[in-house]
Amino acid sequence: AQSVTQLGSHVSVSEGALVLLRCNYSSSVPPYLFWYVQYPNQGLQLLLKYTSAATLVKGINGFEAEFKKSETSFHLTKPSAHMSDAAEYFCAVLTSYDKVIFGPGTSLSVIP
């Protein structure tokens, strides 16, 4: 079964520092992978997606992620954290049964 894991339920960075949120997937077929952000009491906003084109994917708000098949990873990065980046981040995979399955999420805190 396809699944997603996110290492670190909570990540804390200083404003201006590098953001790195980890995501690993398990899939026997080339996956479609996504990163979503969720602010408190709101729905999901798509940050970026990998759909088997370029392995380095650029998203909104300065985020990017790199698909590494050898590591089965799709880590999310941003060079410089901003206070407004504090939110919950979810990695997700579109399974072969056309279902989107979410990882457990990582809560990002940004320290001024």
Added chain:
Amino acid sequence: GAVVSQHPSRVICKSGTSVKIECRSLDFQATTMFWYRQFPKQSLMLMATSNEGSKATYEQGVEKDKFLINHASLTLSTLTVTSAHPEDSSFYICSALGRTNTEAFFGQGTRLTVV
């Protein structure tokens, strides 16, 4: 990107009553929609897959008689929480697969509080 509209955004109901949540794809036809439930500080849990014109497919552990799903048209799916109880209080989010089936678009969620 495609737009999915979910209504209402918040609802408070009395224990024992039923609540209907609507999910609409505004600018595309969605043959498949999904319903998720999210508990505080937790991830989204897939409840069921809704297919237009057929019965919904429920994930293991989800009571189909409690959570009634209807996908009557290519742009509308509804989730009805029947005989709601306080433990049904949660954040419910719907999503719809886009035309190419390579991305899901999400509604803004419904905060259900059962008192």
